[in-house]
Amino acid sequence: MYDLRYLRDNFDTIRHQLGRRGADVPWDRLRTLIEQRRALAGQVEQLRHELKKGSDEVAKLKREKQPADAPMVAMKAIGEQIKTIEVELRTVEETLTDLNLRIPNLPHASVPVGNDAGDNKEARQWGSPPLLTTPAKSHWELGEALGILDFDRAAKVTGARFAVMMGVGARLERALINYMLDVHTTQHGYREVLPPFLVNRSSMTATGQLPKFEEDLFRLRDEDYFLIPTAEVPVTNLHRDETLNENALPIRYAAYTPCFRREAGSYGKDTKGLVRLHQFNKVELVSLARPDQSYEELERLTGHAESILQGLELHYRVVALCTGDMGFSAAKTYDIEVWLPSQNHYREISSCSNFEGFQARRAGIRYKGAAGKKDAKTEPIHTLNGSGLAVGRTLVAILENYQQPDGSITIPKVLRDYMGGMERIKKE
């Protein structure tokens, strides 16, 4: 969503730049609506001014016990005129707002131009693939053989794209959650949050999931509530409609939540294993930052996510998404991709984005300069978030990268305290 004045003043520039994202925006209609809204609003304002003056006149006459019929009749006519124009105005505004909510964010100047994932740019790599002496087995083969993953029973209990973790597998998932939260809260300065897993429509609209992507969400039948697809939604919305003090920024939160996604349109992709599920666990990092510091913050936040993979000693690379591959709300995104031996390629395990003021405008999150400062103005903050990390995919990476010839799994050193000192996962 764009500030209407900004959109009006920079219409052609924005139109041009969004062309590179392949955004399907009805530009001409949008321009017409903006002008119509402006004209109608002006008319209403002027008529209302007349009405107000007339009503004051009536009040004055009545106080003086004078007849007031003439102005009352005249004002009634104006009142009706206002009502007519307002109906028109409301229609225009509704259409305009709906269109506006469906315009994607503007990419930052540093984002590589491109059409799809093939045009993404690798920023850096860390570590190296493990040296396996036997052909790499997939995590689902390993996990099912060890008795820690069960997809058949998950399908029975719920359906496709769900998983059950059992025994040491369940504990490993829990260990990862705790490890990630501990690192981010004690080493990186994030405040831990445990938010609701269901949110309302306003929250989903504020962070950009709605109105455009409703088919990707699970929705309750009897309430207008949605299951969160990421903790980004409840956590960013903590400060919806708030004006924050500049001194308080940046505000950093780390939240563990399960995430629920319909995965509409991904039939046939990643049908096996833990990689693409309707429900998965994630530790999310969210930051609210001053606009002039948000790109520094994006680098920092991405580094915080990377540090988890470094602690786990997993090989990964970081790529800057190109204009065509970025999400709807993002101005710039880095994906962190972990190495998966069984697939012999990198797989997204974290996505770190700066949304600039895009979500903040929708959410009404603003900040104010420190009191006493002369040029203190109130404007949207910048919001950022990134996975730190997707827990299920991290478990996948551990199983595959730490697999032994006998099918057992070595537990990364940093997790052993969380696993009661256990060093290896063997068949139970």
Added chain:
RNA sequence: GGAGAGGUGGCCGAGUGGCCGAAGGCAGCAGUUUGCUAAACUGCCGUAGGGGGAAACUUCUACCGAGGGUUCAAAUCCCUCCCUCUCCGCCA
């Protein structure tokens, strides 16, 4: 789920149809007084959008939980919804 009470500016709190964008108080800011602290006194002190001005500023409009309605005129009357609180029931 049943019964009741409420939602007004950063906070507290007046205001049941007409100079109410909203009394009063607290907090905050600027200043005066004062040996310091404190106190007292004076002034300022909501947000958003449009117009005018280089700017301090000025003017118009909207906003008293949200959305409709009645009326010449709504914080005030009516309807719907949301939220909070109390009691009962149920429940982890």
